[in-house]
Amino acid sequence: MLYDVIDVVNLTKRHGRKIAVNDMSFTAVRGRVTGFLGPNGAGKSSTLRVLLGLDSADAGSALIAGVPYRTLRHPLRTVGSLLDGTGAHPSRTAHAHLRWVARSNGIRKDRVDEVLEIVGLSDAAGKRVGRYSLGMGRRLGLATALLGDPELLILDEPVNGLDPGGIRWIRRFLTDFAATGRTVLLSSHLMAEMAGIADDLVVISGGRVVSHGPLAAVTAGYASLEDAFFALTDPTGGRPVNHPRDGGGV
Numbered sequence: 586m587l588y589d590v591i592d593v594v595n596l597t598k599r600h601g602r603k604i605a606v607n608d609m610s611f612t613a614v615r616g617r618v619t620g621f622l623g624p625n626g627a628g629k630s631s632t633l634r635v636l637l638g639l640d641s642a643d644a645g646s647a648l649i650a651g652v653p654y655r656t657l658r659h660p661l662r663t664v665g666s667l668l669d670g671t672g673a674h675p676s677r678t679a680h681a682h683l684r685w686v687a688r689s690n691g692i693r694k695d696r697v698d699e700v701l702e703i704v705g706l707s708d709a710a711g712k713r714v715g716r717y718s719l720g721m722g723r724r725l726g727l728a729t730a731l732l733g734d735p736e737l738l739i740l741d742e743p744v745n746g747l748d749p750g751g752i753r754w755i756r757r758f759l760t761d762f763a764a765t766g767r768t769v770l771l772s773s774h775l776m777a778e779m780a781g782i783a784d785d786l787v788v789i790s791g792g793r794v795v796s797h798g799p800l801a802a803v804t805a806g807y808a809s810l811e812d813a814f815f816a817l818t819d820p821t822g823g824r825p826v827n828h829p830r831d832g833g834g835v
Contacts, residue, residue: 675715
């Protein structure tokens with residue numbers, strides 16, 4: 586039986602006078618990959634930060650396994666996350682960074698080598714993080730997220746900087762992860778990749794949910810996920826708009 590692992594209810598978050606998240610509600614369920622889509626500035630990052638306890642909501646709630654993130658007794662064993670960057674100091678090696686994270690969270694030290702192997706960084710484990718490529722940095726971020734062998738992954742643009750082989754690998758990994766009965770909430774701007782991996786979609790615009798449901802239901806009547814996305818979030822459909830001062834040029 587499917588049940589909600591993420592439950593966002595009437596969530597509102599303000600930054601000064603700006604409402605970044607406006608009465609937002611959605612769920613992500615066990616055993617499925619939920620895609621989280623929206624234009625830049627739509628409220629995705631603000632929502633994820635509240636969900637992970639990095640910011641506080643002004644109204645509503647964002648729960649993981651029925652409780653706020655900050656109340657989780659062993660957070661890394663429940664949820665692994667990858668937002669901006671690796672979180673590692675550039676002068677440290679990947680192995681040293683992961684060993685520190687594991688120790689501070691009561692995770693067995695041999696798990697470090699396991700996650701390095703999973704993400705394909707075993708041969709670069711002794712290399713300083715500051716010398717990593719963008720793609721290697723994303724792999725290290727994913728390794729950190731996996732340290733606690735969590736039931737839930739929350740990932741923001743995890744394929745950023747990966748080569749085609751890396752993108753193919755992470756697609757398979759996340760599909761297999763969900764197939765074991767665990768949960769993925771995935772934010773990405775790559776529509777083709779999202780269409781190939783997501784079971785469910787949450788599409789937001791202007792801080793509000795504009796569509797939420799299985800991939801097939803959200804894209805019904807459209808030629809592609811990209812077409813559905815622009816129709817739901819952009820009144821121009823993604824087409825350039827001519828302005829009088831531009832003299833009609835594109």
